[in-house]
Amino acid sequence: MIVIAGSVAIKPDRRVEIVQVAREMAQMSRRETGCLAYEFYVGIEDPNVFFTFEEWETEDALARHFQTEHMAAFQRRLPGLLAGRPVLKRYAVSSASAM
Numbered sequence: 001m002i003v004i005a006g007s008v009a010i011k012p013d014r015r016v017e018i019v020q021v022a023r024e025m026a027q028m029s030r031r032e033t034g035c036l037a038y039e040f041y042v043g044i045e046d047p048n049v050f051f052t053f054e055e056w057e058t059e060d061a062l063a064r065h066f067q068t069e070h071m072a073a074f075q076r077r078l079p080g081l082l083a084g085r086p087v088l089k090r091y092a093v094s095s096a097s098a099m
Contacts, residue, residue, distance in 0.1 A: 001036065001096060002062050004054040006088030010081055012048050018081045021074065022050065028070040029054070034061020048083070 010018045022040040029038040036055035043049035056062040065071060 001093040002054075002056040002059055003091040003093055004056075004062075004088060005052065005091070006086055007043070007049055007051045008086040009046075009083040010048050010050055011083045014081045015048065018050065021077050021081065025070060025074045028068070029065060032061070032065055032068065034058055035065070052088070 026038045026040055029035055034057040036057060037053065038055075039053045041051040041053070043051065056065065
């Protein structure tokens with residue numbers, strides 16, 4: 001499994017728009033083959049920091065995700081909405097289980 005986790009500061013005056021953009025991206029991504037989870041969260045310390053968490057079955061599924069039209073549209077819309085550069089990490093997970 002591949003996990004992508006990260007955060008980004010958003011422009012406070014564009015918050016309503018970024019919430020809609022994130023919601024659309026998550027909904028479209030969850031429909032993709034190989035997507036196990038795709039979520040955005042708001043920071044409790046700073047509501048203008050958004051967090052992302054994704055789980056993908058395979059590296060190929062993630063690679064296909066980056067080739068989708070909704071990813072291209074998302075990337076075109078982001079620059080005017082963000083207050084900083086996203087900080088993302090990619091994790092290769094060999095096993096996961098419930099706690």
